[in-house]
Amino acid sequence: xxxxxxxxxxxxxxxxxxxxxxxxxxxxxxxxxxxxxxxxxxxxxxxxxxxxxxxxxxxxxxxxxxxxxxxxxxxxxxxxxxxxxxxxxxxxxxxxxxxxxxxxxxxxxxxxxxxxxxxxxxxxxxxxxxxxxxxxxxxxxxxxxxxxxxxxxxxxxxxxxxxxxxxxxxxxxxxxxxxxxxxxxxxxxxxxxxxxxxxxxxxxxxxxxxxxxxxxxxxxxxxxxxxxxxxxxxxxxxxxxxxxxxxxxxxxxxxxxxxxxxxxxxxxxxxxxxxxxxxxxxxxxxxxxxxxxxxxxxxxxxxxxxxxxxxxxxxxxxxxxxxxxxxxxxxxxxxxxxxxxxxxxxxxxxxxxxxxxxxxxxxxxxxxxxxxxxxxxxxx
Ligand SMILES: *Cc1c(COP(=O)(O)O)cnc(C)c1O
Numbered sequence: 195x196x197x198x199x200x201x202x203x204x205x206x207x208x209x210x211x212x213x214x215x216x217x218x219x220x221x222x223x224x225x226x227x228x229x230x231x232x233x234x235x236x237x238x239x240x241x242x243x244x245x246x247x248x249x250x251x252x253x254x255x256x257x258x259x260x261x262x263x264x265x266x267x268x269x270x271x272x273x274x275x276x277x278x279x280x281x282x283x284x285x286x287x288x289x290x291x292x293x294x295x296x297x298x299x300x301x302x303x304x305x306x307x308x309x310x311x312x313x314x315x316x317x318x319x320x321x322x323x324x325x326x327x328x329x330x331x332x333x334x335x336x337x338x339x340x341x342x343x344x345x346x347x348x349x350x351x352x353x354x355x356x357x358x359x360x361x362x363x364x365x366x367x368x369x370x371x372x373x374x375x376x377x378x379x380x381x382x383x384x385x386x387x388x389x390x391x392x393x394x395x396x397x398x399x400x401x402x403x404x405x406x407x408x409x410x411x412x413x414x415x416x417x418x419x420x421x422x423x424x425x426x427x428x429x430x431x432x433x434x435x436x437x438x439x440x441x442x443x444x445x446x447x448x449x450x451x452x453x454x455x456x457x458x459x460x461x462x463x464x465x466x467x468x469x470x471x472x473x474x475x476x477x478x479x480x481x482x483x484x485x486x487x488x489x490x491x492x493x494x495x496x497x498x499x500x501x502x503x504x505x506x507x508x509x510x511x512x513x514x515x516x517x518x519x520x521x522x523x524x525x526x527x528x529x530x531x532x533x534x535x536x537x538x539x540x541x542x543x544x545x546x547x548x549x550x551x552x553x554x555x556x557x558x559x560x561x562x563x564x565x566x567x568x569x570x571x572x573x574x
Pocket of ligand 1: 291353381402403
């Protein structure tokens with residue numbers, strides 16, 4: 195019964211060769227800008243493409259400021275530092291995410307707390323978040339104290355899984371009420387909306403990634419967005435070795451990071467950003483086709499964009515309802531040249547995070563066993 199699915203995907207991509215899960219497309223001004231960048235000799239830490247990218251990106255997502263970084267993990271790391279997360283603090287996130295979310299929290303010496311996701315968004319559930327806070331926390335001197343661990347919950351990092359917006363406005367309201375800083379992991383959701391506002395712009399800070407598998411890529415790269423001028427300046431400072439601008443002196447006023455995006459990568463990225471709308475349109479068209487295809491497959495549900503939102507459909511996903519059939523679906527598709535891949539293992543089950551505090555994780559467990567990503571490249 196999965197044969198029809200293989201045929202359908204081969205038709206979409208017009209090939210009988212191996213079909214990867216997601217490959218980048220370089221069909222715009224990439225070579226032109228890269229050549230220009232090389233000829234300018236400014237391939238490294240300063241250059242006009244970094245500046246252009248930051249301006250264009252901020253405009254595109256509707257944020258006041260954007261600061262380019264070397265990758266998405268670095269963008270998250272700096273965002274959490276700017277949200278005042280310190281060693282031994284706690285940060286709430288979801289167990290279904292890519293490891294980078296938890297790594298960034300851990301680099302500071304802070305600890306993740308895992309709260310359940312919603313079934314319809316695969317992202318952090320505002321209801322579960324509120325339940326966790328009411329059961330475990332109290333506000334003392336305008337900070338959120340965890341009564342169970344005695345520590346301070348400084349930040350919350352929801353993630354917009356595969357480009358589907360989580361209920362970020364509700365989450366924002368809960369975070370405000372509990373004095374918790376909201377930092378969005380929008381690595382996967384560039385161009386997605388919740389209530390007509392773009393993901394990544396609800397939080398105090400938002401982080402995006404331009405890794406090779408993301409909707410647009412700079413090879414490797416990331417960006418921090420914020421509406422707060424002070425935070426934006428601080429982000430630039432911290433990601434560029436905390437050097438005080440001077441014509442010749444090297445004076446650094448704190449321990450900074452070499453987290454800047456090279457101009458060479460920014461040149462590629464400026465060209466990719468020009469194509470974002472076309473890429474999103476292609477992915478949304480593909481989603482409609484998949485929706486129709488899977489409506490006639492009894493055991494498999496296609497993951498559609500949640501209500502009140504508009505998805506970039508970065509990675510297309512299905513839910514194999516009967517757990518027993520998941521591996522058979524993975525096996526059959528991969529054997530027949532169509533790459534598919536299960537969603538991540540739950541973070542709280544990994545060695546490094548297995549002693550972290552968790553809320554009830556019923557939905558996360560259900561989805562972990564059933565969600566599979568299918569061919570998602572932009573169709574050309
Ligand atoms: C891709 C990704 C990141 C950042 O990854 P980098 O490879 O460091 O750019 C962070 N969080 C999530 C959820 C991601 O998918």
